[in-house]
Amino acid sequence: MAQLETLDPTGRTGAKTPRTYPRSLALALLCVGMLMVILDGTIVTVALPAIGDDLGFSPANLAWVMNIYMIAFGGLLLLAGRLGDIFGRKRMFLAGIAVFTVASLLCGIATSPEMLLIARFIQGAGGAMASAVSLGMIVTLYPEPSEQGRAIGAFSFIGAAGASLGLVLGGVLTEAANWHWIFLVNLPIGAVTLLLAARVLAADTPAGTRGKADVVGATLVTAGLMLLVYAVVKAEAYGWGAAETWALLAGALVLLAAFAVRQAKAATPLLPLRTFRSRNVTGANVIQILTIAAMFGFQVLVVLYMQHVLGYGAAKTGWAMLPTAVAIGAVSLGVSARLIGRFGARNVLLVGLVVLTAGMLYLTRVPVDGSYAVDLLPVFALLGGGGLVLPALATLAMSDARPEDAGVVSGLFNTTQQIGAALGVALLNTLSTSRTEDLLAEGRSPAVALTEGYHVAFTVGTVLLAASAVLTLVLLRPSRAKTRTVNGSSATEEAPAPLARI
Structure with missing residues (x-):
C-alpha cells in the first residue's frame, strides 16, 4: 500500500504511515455531506404538489414540508457548532450524517403528513450537526491562504450550486419515479459518506473546553x-x-x-462576544443575510413563475435552472480562489454583488409570455456571480476565527444563511402574493396578476442586493497582503485583516 503523508488536524505534515489519506479526500467528503444537506433544502420545492396530493396535505400546511426543515436547521446550527468545538468536530459531523441519513429513510417511507413533518424536523437537525462544523474543519485542514481559498471555493460551490441542483433532481426524480425517491436517494450516499469519513477525517482535539457546555x-x-x-x-x-x-x-x-x-x-x-469585534466577520454575516434573502427568495419565485405563468412541468423547471449551477460551478471552482488571492475577498465580493444585482434587475421585466432564451437564460448566467460572492463571504466570515472557536464561527455563518433564506422566502413571497391578490380583485387575469406580483418581489430582491454592495464598501475592510518565500522566490498572498473593534 502506498504511503501518504500524515496530516494532523491543523493540516501540518507529519510522519509517514501506511494508514493515512490526502486532505483532498477529506475535503471531498465534507463537500458531499454538505451537498446532501443543501439539496434537501430545495429538492422538495418542485415535488410539493405531488407530496400534497399523495399524503393529503392541506394547501395551508403543505409549505411546512420546507419550513419545518428550515426551523430545525437554522435553530440548531449555532449549538451544533459549539458542541463540535467542545466534543470534537469529526464526531459532530459523523453524528450529523448518521441522523440525516436515518431521517431521510423516514421521510421516504412516510405515509402521513405528521410522519413526514417529524422526519423532516429530524433531518434538519442532522443537517445542522453536519454542516455547522464543516467550514471550520476545512479552514483547519487548509491553513495556507492560497490553499484555503481553493478549498473554500469548492465548498461554496456546493452551497450555491447545490440549491439549483436540488431543483433539477427534484423534478427529474418526481417525474421519473415518485416523490419518495427525493429522500431515498440520500441512503446510499449517506452510508458511503459515513463509512469513508470515519476513516479519512482526522480526529481533532477539543481546545480545552471539553465538558463545559x-x-x-x-x-x-x-x-x-x-x-x-x-x-x-x-x-x-x-x-x-x-x-x-x-x-x-x-x-x-x-x-x-x-x-x-x-x-x-x-x-x-456558547458564542464568545469577541467574535463580533471583527468588522469583517460581523459584516460578512450581515451581508450574507441580505444576499441569501434575495437569492433564495428569487429561487423559489422564479420556479413559481416558470410553472404557473409559463406552464413548465417539474422536470422542465429543474433543467431550466441548471445553467445557474453550471455558471456558479465554473466561477467558484475555476477563478474565485485566484481572484480572491490577487484582489482580496472584499473586492471580489463587491464585483460579485454587482453582477447579481444586474441579474435581479433584469428579472424585474419578465413578461407574461416570457421566452426562456431571452428573459431567463441571461439571468441564470449572471447568477454565476454567486460563485464569487459565497467564497468571498466565507473567507471573510472565517478570517479572524480562533482555532478553539472555528466550529461556532462556522455555525454562525451557516445560521445567517438559514435566517436569510427563511426571511427571503417569507418576505418576497408575501409581497408577491399581496400584489397578485390586489390585481385579481381589480379583475386582472391570473397570469398578469402573478407576473406583476413577481415583479414586486424581484424589485425588492434587487434592493437587497444593492444594499449588500453598499454595506460591503462601508463595513468590510480590505485584507492585508503578506509575502512568503516559495522555492526561493517571493509570492504574495492575502492575509486576513487585523482584528478591529466596531
Whole structure:
C-alpha cells in the first residue's frame, strides 16, 4: 500500500504511515455531506404538489414540508457548532450524517403528513450537526491562504450550486419515479459518506473546553433562533403587520437578547462576544443575510413563475435552472480562489454583488409570455456571480476565527444563511402574493396578476442586493497582503485583516 503523508488536524505534515489519506479526500467528503444537506433544502420545492396530493396535505400546511426543515436547521446550527468545538468536530459531523441519513429513510417511507413533518424536523437537525462544523474543519485542514481559498471555493460551490441542483433532481426524480425517491436517494450516499469519513477525517482535539457546555445559553439561542425562523415563515400566513407576527418576533428578540447577556457573563460562552469585534466577520454575516434573502427568495419565485405563468412541468423547471449551477460551478471552482488571492475577498465580493444585482434587475421585466432564451437564460448566467460572492463571504466570515472557536464561527455563518433564506422566502413571497391578490380583485387575469406580483418581489430582491454592495464598501475592510518565500522566490498572498473593534 502506498504511503501518504500524515496530516494532523491543523493540516501540518507529519510522519509517514501506511494508514493515512490526502486532505483532498477529506475535503471531498465534507463537500458531499454538505451537498446532501443543501439539496434537501430545495429538492422538495418542485415535488410539493405531488407530496400534497399523495399524503393529503392541506394547501395551508403543505409549505411546512420546507419550513419545518428550515426551523430545525437554522435553530440548531449555532449549538451544533459549539458542541463540535467542545466534543470534537469529526464526531459532530459523523453524528450529523448518521441522523440525516436515518431521517431521510423516514421521510421516504412516510405515509402521513405528521410522519413526514417529524422526519423532516429530524433531518434538519442532522443537517445542522453536519454542516455547522464543516467550514471550520476545512479552514483547519487548509491553513495556507492560497490553499484555503481553493478549498473554500469548492465548498461554496456546493452551497450555491447545490440549491439549483436540488431543483433539477427534484423534478427529474418526481417525474421519473415518485416523490419518495427525493429522500431515498440520500441512503446510499449517506452510508458511503459515513463509512469513508470515519476513516479519512482526522480526529481533532477539543481546545480545552471539553465538558463545559453553556446549557443555559444553548437553550436560549436555540429557542430564540427557532422562534425567529418560525415567526418569519408564519408571516406568510399572518401578514407582516399582524399582531401575531409581531408577538412572535418580539418573543424571539427577547430570547436572543437574554442570550447576548448570558454570553457576556458566562465563563465558557456558547458564542464568545469577541467574535463580533471583527468588522469583517460581523459584516460578512450581515451581508450574507441580505444576499441569501434575495437569492433564495428569487429561487423559489422564479420556479413559481416558470410553472404557473409559463406552464413548465417539474422536470422542465429543474433543467431550466441548471445553467445557474453550471455558471456558479465554473466561477467558484475555476477563478474565485485566484481572484480572491490577487484582489482580496472584499473586492471580489463587491464585483460579485454587482453582477447579481444586474441579474435581479433584469428579472424585474419578465413578461407574461416570457421566452426562456431571452428573459431567463441571461439571468441564470449572471447568477454565476454567486460563485464569487459565497467564497468571498466565507473567507471573510472565517478570517479572524480562533482555532478553539472555528466550529461556532462556522455555525454562525451557516445560521445567517438559514435566517436569510427563511426571511427571503417569507418576505418576497408575501409581497408577491399581496400584489397578485390586489390585481385579481381589480379583475386582472391570473397570469398578469402573478407576473406583476413577481415583479414586486424581484424589485425588492434587487434592493437587497444593492444594499449588500453598499454595506460591503462601508463595513468590510480590505485584507492585508503578506509575502512568503516559495522555492526561493517571493509570492504574495492575502492575509486576513487585523482584528478591529466596531
